Amino acid sequence: MSKLSPAKSEEIIKVLKKLGFERIRQSGSHAIFYHTDGRWTTVPIHKGKDVAKGTLHKILKDAGLSYEEFLKLK
Numbered sequence: 474m475s476k477l478s479p480a481k482s483e484e485i486i487k488v489l490k491k492l493g494f495e496r497i498r499q500s501g502s503h504a505i506f507y508h509t510d511g512r513w514t515t516v517p518i519h520k521g522k523d524v525a526k527g528t529l530h531k532i533l534k535d536a537g538l539s540y541e542e543f544l545k546l547k
Contacts, residue, residue, distance in 0.1 A: 482519065485524060502518050504516050513535065
């Protein structure tokens with residue numbers, strides 16, 4: 474397993490869209506993405522800042538995605 478490292482919110486959003494997630498709303502700097510099978514996740518959007526490792530781990534867990542799969546789709 475690769476060691477988890479921070480990622481840009483733009484990269485995360487691109488991967489989520491490839492997986493079929495759709496942005497359903499945004500509250501401040503947090504966008505909520507939903508998949509038709511019921512999965513959903515929240516992505517913080519802060520320009521120029523990386524999404525923290527723990528937050529990235531939670532997003533990937535919510536999306537049902539491993540870090541290796543995320544890297545391949547990136």
